[in-house]
Amino acid sequence: MSRLRFPGLIDAHVHLRDPGATHKEDWSSGTAAALAGGFTCVLAMPNTQPPLTDNTSLQTTLATAAANAHCDYGVYAGGTELNAAAVAALAPHTAGLKLYLNETYGQLRIEDLGALHAHMQAWPATRPLLCHAEGHNVPAAILLAMLAKRSVHICHVSRAAEIAVIRAAKARGLAVTCEVTPHHLLLTQADAAALSPGRAEVRPALNNAADQAALWEAVQSGVVDCIATDHAPHLPAEKDGPQPPPGFPGLETALALLLSAPTPRRLSQAQLVALLHTNPARIFGLPAQPDTWVEVDPQQKWEVRGADFLSRSKWSPFEGWQLTGRVHSVCLRGQLAFADGQLLAKPGSGRLAALPPV
Ligand code: DOR
Ligand code: ZN
Ligand code: ZN
Numbered sequence: 001m002s003r004l005r006f007p008g009l010i011d012a013h014v015h016l017r018d019p020g021a022t023h024k025e026d027w028s029s030g031t032a033a034a035l036a037g038g039f040t041c042v043l044a045m046p047n048t049q050p051p052l053t054d055n056t057s058l059q060t061t062l063a064t065a066a067a068n069a070h071c072d073y074g075v076y077a078g079g080t081e082l083n084a085a086a087v088a089a090l091a092p093h094t095a096g097l098k099l100y101l102n103e104t105y106g107q108l109r110i111e112d113l114g115a116l117h118a119h120m121q122a123w124p125a126t127r128p129l130l131c132h133a134e135g136h137n138v139p140a141a142i143l144l145a146m147l148a149k150r151s152v153h154i155c156h157v158s159r160a161a162e163i164a165v166i167r168a169a170k171a172r173g174l175a176v177t178c179e180v181t182p183h184h185l186l187l188t189q190a191d192a193a194a195l196s197p198g199r200a201e202v203r204p205a206l207n208n209a210a211d212q213a214a215l216w217e218a219v220q221s222g223v224v225d226c227i228a229t230d231h232a233p234h235l236p237a238e239k240d241g242p243q244p245p246p247g248f249p250g251l252e253t254a255l256a257l258l259l260s261a262p263t264p265r266r267l268s269q270a271q272l273v274a275l276l277h278t279n280p281a282r283i284f285g286l287p288a289q290p291d292t293w294v295e296v297d298p299q300q301k302w303e304v305r306g307a308d309f310l311s312r313s314k315w316s317p318f319e320g321w322q323l324t325g326r327v328h329s330v331c332l333r334g335q336l337a338f339a340d341g342q343l344l345a346k347p348g349s350g351r352l353a354a355l356p357p358v
Helices: 028-034 055-068 082-092 115-123 137-146 160-171 182-186 209-220 254-260 270-285
Strands: 004-007 009-014 039-044 070-076 096-100 128-132 153-154 178-182 294-302 320-334 334-338
Touching: 004 009, 009 028, 009 270, 028 039, 028 055, 028 082, 028 334, 055 070, 055 082, 070 153, 070 160, 082 115, 096 115, 115 137, 128 137, 137 153, 137 160, 153 270, 160 209, 160 334, 182 254, 254 270, 254 294, 254 320
Parallel strands: 009 039, 039 070, 070 096, 096 128, 128 153, 153 178
Antiparallel strands: 004 294, 294 320, 320 334
């Protein structure tokens, strides 16, 4: 059967571990994994070590990315309790500001309401502001954004009550966008029980079947703007150790998992293009990538095996799943970047996405 052609997919939520924990992922391995999964642009989260919260850490990350990235990229700045005024100066060079309101991996959590309010007011309204917000923090983030007359993007929404609040806010005309992850769409606590406790650790946690159904309904009805992987690479030994860090790798399975979802959950190609390309491009103001496409073999059957990933995080919560549909080749700006399982793009061939002026 003939191949399906997609535009270059955009993942607005990935964690690379460079600098600080490159044994988990670096700019080369993470962007190679992106291409293998059909993503030609990734936006990288700031919870590195040190975190990307000032101009020094921004310049370090941009230099590393420029030398090593295989696909195009942008980087987010991270908010701390103290940097609301200073971090706003980084807006022209970053894809957005990330605020962590709930438990996460790393040091970037903000608990102080005054600091949150200050970030919402100080960050330019023309650049996205993203929140890891769960539970009551979802309406808190939306209200603070409204008071600042700005938009807010809620990351990895995972519960029915949260999506209900976002739906209501959108119905009111508030400038709220959101994403969901493949793992919250496809796994619940029941699946977590089949994984070892450490391997099931992820934030937001896996939830119940009613939450999962609400997420699918919100995807189908257009309340969800994007699917983003929240690719959070950790090593299998770390996940199996005494203090398992939260997070799942996701770049190399996301598209195939969605293509393999059984009806009635199967999304059309047009829906996938909206969720994985058009909507993230619009929300994050990303430039078009000319001569860029992804060809998928829709009939290819394969089994998820973390050991085969280009990511350094060689495991998956979907280990052993039998999928139908796989990325065959990726062309990035006129160059074949990935084909037949082989990475062809050179390190440093990825470009910093040119963003609109602040
Ligand atoms: O599970 C998670 N992993 N949730 C987060 O918020 C951070 C992420 C990571 O960086 O590993
Ligand atoms: Zn998060
Ligand atoms: Zn994340």
